Amino acid sequence: MLPDCAKWYKDRPFDQRGRHRPLVGLNRDCFDTVTAPQTLAQKLLSRAAGGASVMPGDIVTVEVDLIMAHDSSGPRRWKPQLEQLGARIKDPSRIVIVSDHYVPAVDAESAAILKLTRDFAHENGIARFHDMQGICHAILPEKGYLRPGIFVAGGDSHTPHAGAFGCYAAGFGATDMLGIVVTGQTWTIVPQTIRVEIDGTLGDGVAAKDIMLVLCRELGMDNAFKAIEFGGSCVRAMSMAERMVLANMTAELGGETGLIEPDATTVAHIRAHGGDPGADPLGWTADPGAPYERVVRLDAGTLEPHVAAPHSPANSAPVSAHLGTKVDQAYIGACVGAKLEDLQMAARVLAGRKVATGTRLLVAPSSSATTAQAAADGTLAVLMEAGATLLPSGCGACAGMGAGLLADGETCISSTNRNFKGRMGHAGASVYLGSPYTVAAAAVAGRIEDPRPLLQPLRRAA
């Protein structure tokens, strides 16, 4: 250790557990002798905290690289607080604002929220404002805004979605986000990491969503302040769309962030979307022997399609446990379950078939670009011919705000990520969660079915 370190330590306060508090901007030379294996979360937070080596339990102040907000929790909440403080946004170039919750306006109140958001973005010089182009978590990768290694703070609980790209991405509430836009920084407690090692090959008709429904049951939803690292041959073989499902539903596990080590698939996706993967994207890996709280192993090859019964994602079981449950509505939507690949999964079940009488199928693609791609490759035509109703791109019924809400006593099966009581409408409604395959199978049968016998080859337009 260099002599300067002693002074650094002397000038720093202790935290409650007797540890020194690493702060932004400290002399990284003090710490380059540390060679203990590290989790990916440690490495990412070390960078965000200015280079200090960090240990689980340390409280760190981090510089936020990318600040993401939406119409529900962003400008609408910040504006009065900024006025109260007399403060300004520190760096508009770090901010992305997406209007996705109240889109499109259905009454004067939602119109006012969207107008406020629009005006705020304009008045504050926020160039990266996306108005009714899709769900915030879909927009970040679609626009090439994500780069492995960065710290992403989002005003939405599903912000861990971006962890699929090796970003440290965490969700925050509105006042935390206000602090971040004013100071550019926030604090966090360096998390313990659970490593989820997924090997084997998913069977046809089984998806990343099924993995997450199993993990919600097995790991529980009470992993607050923890990081989840996903690895193994199954994850390495996954497309980015499927990796995003793993990272996204880290929110359901209660985790602070969900991380996947970047690889050639990650870099190719970033480049294809006009992004910059950074100088050393493949350097963001966990060390062998990293100090995991626990390592959980899953064999993808033995996994069956799963559904989560009301009113919790952790209440999951193989689809065979719920066969025959009648559904009034099948919903394909949300950040987690309405990407192009999700619509293609549904199309493999729906091709040449019709939605059952007495059941409605609603499809809200995660972005308008997704809708355009699905139109171009023929997927959309398959869904429409089956009798699906196309809804606007946005959080929609998943957030309890848009079209597709449920009445008392109704049952819905949904490709979304949460089925809490009352979330999609009346508190007396029942919501089952499943993969897009399983949702499409239920739409065709009018009741919960195993999608695997219904699968057909993916047909693409010439």
Next chain:
Amino acid sequence: MSGRAFVFGDNIDTDVLAPGYLMKLPADELARHCLAAVDPAFASTVQPGDFVVAGANFGLGSSREQAAVSLKTLGVAAVIATGFARIFYRNALNLGLPALFCDAAGSIEAGDRLEVDPVAGQIINHTRNQTLAARPIPAHLMDMVRAGGLVAQLKARGMAA
């Protein structure tokens, strides 16, 4: 601070604290629906100074701060639980609503008279003559809690332009 205990179970989510379909409403109107899906009488019977007591993973789900805002709007003085979801925990402290981890929260029953010192981490249950220890609020957050929340702290730190 002292008041009555309103007791709930595990996994109280933000959709029951602040239902999505009502999120356009002003804070005081939204608060009237707080916890209605699990206790329709809560919002109309809770009094300023009362406490919400719960089990594991209180506040899981959405980042919507209205979950904590609604409790504060109704005058809830503190939330005592065996565990909190991360975003709710941060939101509550940011708003100046103490959130106390207490392993023994399960010993508190509905209607118990509590006296709570969030800074000392002490809960006295006068109805049962018990004193319960809450985990202290982390030192780096105590200044913020004392200041009354993050906005007040930012103001004190001269963040105002």
